[in-house]
Amino acid sequence: MASQGRDIVDRNIDRLVPVGRLKYYFAVDTVYVGRKLGLLVFPFMHQDWQVRYQQDAPVAPRFDVNAPDLYIPVMAFITYVLVAGLALGTQNRFSPDSLGLQASSALAWLIVEVLAILLSLYLVTVNTDLTTIDLIAFSGYKYVGMIVGLVSGLLFGKTGYYVVLGWCCISIFVFMVRDRQTLRLKILSEAAAEGVLVRGAKNQLRMYLTMAIAAVQPLFMYWLTYHLIR
Amino acid sequence: MSNFEQFHSDFYQSSYTIDNQEGYNSYGNPTGERPRAGAFVTSEILLSSQSYTGQILQPTYSPDTLSHLSYTNGFDEEPPLLEELGINFDHIWQKTLTVLNPMKPADGSIMNETDLTGPMVFCLALGATLLLAGKVHFGYVYGMSAIGCLAMHALLNLMSVTGVSHGCVASVLGYCLLPMVILSGSAVVISLQGILGTLLALFVVGWCSLSASKIFTSALAMEGQQLLIAYPCALLYGLFALLTVF
Numbered sequence: 001m002a003s004q005g006r007d008i009v010d011r012n013i014d015r016l017v018p019v020g021r022l023k024y025y026f027a028v029d030t031v032y033v034g035r036k037l038g039l040l041v042f043p044f045m046h047q048d049w050q051v052r053y054q055q056d057a058p059v060a061p062r063f064d065v066n067a068p069d070l071y072i073p074v075m076a077f078i079t080y081v082l083v084a085g086l087a088l089g090t091q092n093r094f095s096p097d098s099l100g101l102q103a104s105s106a107l108a109w110l111i112v113e114v115l116a117i118l119l120s121l122y123l124v125t126v127n128t129d130l131t132t133i134d135l136i137a138f139s140g141y142k143y144v145g146m147i148v149g150l151v152s153g154l155l156f157g158k159t160g161y162y163v164v165l166g167w168c169c170i171s172i173f174v175f176m177v178r179d180r181q182t183l184r185l186k187i188l189s190e191a192a193a194e195g196v197l198v199r200g201a202k203n204q205l206r207m208y209l210t211m212a213i214a215a216v217q218p219l220f221m222y223w224l225t226y227h228l229i230r
Numbered sequence: 231m232s233n234f235e236q237f238h239s240d241f242y243q244s245s246y247t248i249d250n251q252e253g254y255n256s257y258g259n260p261t262g263e264r265p266r267a268g269a270f271v272t273s274e275i276l277l278s279s280q281s282y283t284g285q286i287l288q289p290t291y292s293p294d295t296l297s298h299l300s301y302t303n304g305f306d307e308e309p310p311l312l313e314e315l316g317i318n319f320d321h322i323w324q325k326t327l328t329v330l331n332p333m334k335p336a337d338g339s340i341m342n343e344t345d346l347t348g349p350m351v352f353c354l355a356l357g358a359t360l361l362l363a364g365k366v367h368f369g370y371v372y373g374m375s376a377i378g379c380l381a382m383h384a385l386l387n388l389m390s391v392t393g394v395s396h397g398c399v400a401s402v403l404g405y406c407l408l409p410m411v412i413l414s415g416s417a418v419v420i421s422l423q424g425i426l427g428t429l430l431a432l433f434v435v436g437w438c439s440l441s442a443s444k445i446f447t448s449a450l451a452m453e454g455q456q457l458l459i460a461y462p463c464a465l466l467y468g469l470f471a472l473l474t475v476f
Contacts, residue, residue, distance in 0.1 A: 019388070026388040029454035071389070075461060082465065 025070035025133060027060040035065045036072060040144050041168065043175040066179065070133065073140020080106065080143045080224075083150050087228040090154065106143075106224055113139050113220065117213055124205055138176065142217045145172050146225050153229040161229045169218030176214035322348045329405050332441040335448070344397035349404020352411055359414040360474065367473055374473070378466040379403055385462060390450040398449070403466070406442035409434045410467060414474040422475045431471045439463035 039046055049066055061069040084102045088094040114135050121130070145168030153161025325348060328334070353375060357368045383399045413434040416422075422431060443460035446452070452459070 023388055026385075028389075028458065030457045031454065033458060071458065074385075078462075078465060082468070 021131075021133065022070065024060060025068070025137065027062050028069050028071045029062050032061055032065060032069070033072060036061075036069070037144060039065065040072075040141055040175060041148065041171055043171055043178065046178075049178050068134050068137035070137050070140070073137055073143060076143035076147060077106065077110075077140060080147050080150070083147055083154075084228055087150060087154055109220060109224065110136070110139055113216070120209055120212075124209055138179070139217075141175070142172050142221050145169065146221050149221070150225055150228060153225075158229060161225075165221065165225065169221055172217050172221070173214045176217060177210060318345070321345065325405050326408065328445065329408050329441045332437060332444055335444075344395065344401050346397065346401055346404070349401055349407070352404055352407045355411045356407060356414055356470075359411055359418065362418045363414065365473075370473055371470075374466070374469055375400075375403065375407075378469075382462060382466070386446065386450065386459070389455065389458070390452050392450060394450060402442055402445050402449075403463075406438045406445070406463070406467075407470070409437045409441075410470050410474065413471065417474055427475060431475050435464055435467045435471050438467040442467075 059067060061067040081099065081103045085094060085099045088098055088102075114132065117135055117139075118132065145165070149161055149165035149168055152164040322345065325345070353371060357371050360367050360371070379396065379400045382403060383394060383396050386399060387393050413422075413431060416430070417427075421427065439460045442463040443456045446459050447456045
């Protein structure tokens with residue numbers, strides 16, 4: 001009986017969530033996580049942003065520091081909720097309800113952002129192989145900067161918070177622009193090779209889209225953290 | 231010598247079945263068995279120790295052995311109670327020692343059997359020590375351990391090549407709760423609110439998560455991912471530490 005129930009649950013979970021594809025995003029190891037975190041905080045020195053491919057499928061994150069993963073965003077999200085609870089606790093504004101409120105509002109903003117990006121991608125009719133999970137991963141990377149900003153705000157007060165948050169905003173902007181651009185350019189060069197007419201205006205539109213997405217990240221970072229630092 | 235014992239026990243066995251068919255009164259009747267009383271006890275102890283290895287050998291043995299051997303022959307091959315429940319004190323002790331020493335490399339095969347009695351005991355011990363400190367938080371302990379088990383199970387299934395079952399995750403997480411029990415026990419004696427308390431809590435959280443990640447990586451053969459597993463375990467045990475300290 002129990003095994004039947006478990007089979008039904010497994011089948012339904014497979015329908016909702018592509019477990020096989022998700023496993024790719026969690027195939028990480030400690031070295032990759034360390035390098036990626038360093039890249040998120042200091043992306044200025046990194047030269048090679050190209051994602052390595054292997055027989056038309058992207059290489060697992062374990063082997064390529066440019067590949068997106070889901071471990072860091074998920075852990076960063078959970079840590080953000082806990083650090084927010086800690087920040088509220090030090091200001092005596094903590095209650096278990098507020099923790100749930102923080103978690104759900106951050107999740108809601110994440111969903112809104114991903115939907116907005118998907119909508120704009122559809123409107124601009126960009127042919128890209130950015131999947132929804134990739135977009136979730138990219139949107140989740142800003143939580144790392146938020147956590148660093150919050151921790152420094154707790155330790156060093158408001159000035160520390162603003163300084164570190166400013167730095168993280170700049171670095172996430174640079175990270176987004178450079179990382180997204182490689183994917184876009186790849187699609188662009190493929191289209192040109194196939195002889196499809198690529199208009200200059202459309203190309204510019206894609207650049208603007210990338211810039212807009214990257215510029216929205218610091219806004220979210222500020223919006224989701226400023227009320228936690230008093 | 232062993233042949234003699236074997237012969238003796240076989241002899242005992244055959245005569246015993248004959249007695250059994252006549253009814254169960256043979257045990258209550260010491261006079262009929264008096265000449266073989268000494269041989270009875272030795273052979274049946276040997277019989278039990280040969281057939282049930284890894285079983286707990288309790289000192290006051292003879293009446294229990296007599297009764298359970300009667301059941302063994304009466305109801306076909308019904309094992310003793312603890313073995314039937316799957317409680318194996320030797321393994322529990324081994325796993326506890328593994329948890330208590332996070333620096334020693336773990337054996338990957340000890341997690342093959344899902345054992346939930348040890349974790350249950352540790353959860354109850356945590357609740358009891360919290361109670362001693364004046365906090366009635368049984369519900370929080372169970373709730374957080376349930377949610378933590380679900381989350382770790384999902385994460386481990388996604389990160390490892392082979393999957394894990396819920397029982398294995400619950401078992402490992404429960405065993406590694408032991409240092410937290412020690413922390414909450416010490417909270418009864420000393421107050422944990424100061425710097426010393428924070429340092430002690432951080433140390434215990436690190437200890438718990440290191441041993442949990444060590445067992446997970448050795449049981450699931452995930453190389454280079456121990457710190458990655460240790461981080462979510464540290465988050466979970468940090469929640470328990472928050473419960474203990476505040």
